[in-house]
Amino acid sequence: MGRYSIKMRASNEKQGIRSHISGAEKIVTEQELEAYCIRLLNRALKHSKGKPDFINLKIEEVKEEELLYLPALPVTTVETDNEKDGKMVVASYLSQLKIPHIEEILEIWKQSYHMRGAILLDCDTLQRLEPDRERGIRVTYIDMMTEDDERNQACSGKNHFNEALVLATKVVHHPNILAELCISDDPDYVTGYIASKQFGYVRITHLKPMGSPEGGRVFLFRGNELEKEDCIRYMQEQRVLVKMDEVMNHE
Ligand code: PML
Ligand code: MG
Numbered sequence: 001m002g003r004y005s006i007k008m009r010a011s012n013e014k015q016g017i018r019s020h021i022s023g024a025e026k027i028v029t030e031q032e033l034e035a036y037c038i039r040l041l042n043r044a045l046k047h048s049k050g051k052p053d054f055i056n057l058k059i060e061e062v063k064e065e066e067l068l069y070l071p072a073l074p075v076t077t078v079e080t081d082n083e084k085d086g087k088m089v090v091a092s093y094l095s096q097l098k099i100p101h102i103e104e105i106l107e108i109w110k111q112s113y114h115m116r117g118a119i120l121l122d123c124d125t126l127q128r129l130e131p132d133r134e135r136g137i138r139v140t141y142i143d144m145m146t147e148d149d150e151r152n153q154a155c156s157g158k159n160h161f162n163e164a165l166v167l168a169t170k171v172v173h174h175p176n177i178l179a180e181l182c183i184s185d186d187p188d189y190v191t192g193y194i195a196s197k198q199f200g201y202v203r204i205t206h207l208k209p210m211g212s213p214e215g216g217r218v219f220l221f222r223g224n225e226l227e228k229e230d231c232i233r234y235m236q237e238q239r240v241l242v243k244m245d246e247v248m249n250h251e
Helices: 030-045 083-096 102-112 151-156 160-173 225-237 245-250
Strands: 003-014 017-029 054-062 067-071 075-078 119-122 142-145 177-183 192-196 200-204 216-221 239-243
Touching: 003 030, 017 030, 017 142, 030 054, 067 160, 083 102, 083 177, 083 192, 083 200, 102 119, 102 177, 102 216, 119 225, 142 160, 160 177, 160 192, 160 200, 160 239, 216 225
Parallel strands: 067 239, 075 200, 119 216, 142 239
Antiparallel strands: 003 017, 003 054, 177 192, 177 216, 192 200
């Protein structure tokens, strides 16, 4: 079946500074293409951050043989009351995954707070591996897939959980990624997660104080130079559809 990747990004300029308003992406069939372009356009135009003066809609063909289909990671939730307990839960999972330098990793996580992309961290040497450290690694060409196609609603507004689960499923599928840590940069959203092949997607209900705009991602990597190159290419280029049926059924 022929598919297309659609990417939307919108921004505006105020007092000489261009700022991001909204961005989203989908991987859809040819029949769905027109409807999703309209949805994404509406999403750009009706964003609470303001009216864009620039909207970019990029459409690229995706060949069936380029697509990787992955089942969504299993999801569990750990209830925490505050940031300190949340961070302790993260530390305990890192320790179960036998990842060294836990304190240092939690500190380095903070360096991702003002980046658009994620930190790619060598968890043994603590070296940051992103080619552009200001931008970080942006994971793209991802979307979710359900048998009865409930994707429509996901496109009209942001669903933090679905989008994060899709991203984390792609990220931890790479053989050299041991775990991903994430806190949202949305001030009203305090749930974060640690994802890994071993434990799946573990939601932690409090990972930062309410109202804080500080959030970001770290991908914990172990491997050599060639594996690092492959990992970065995979994050940015590999087309991935994540099957969500199990998740939807359990929600
Ligand atoms: C983001 O802001 O995009 C990150 C969202 C994290 C979602 C965590 C969850 O609800 O499981
Ligand atoms: Mg955000």
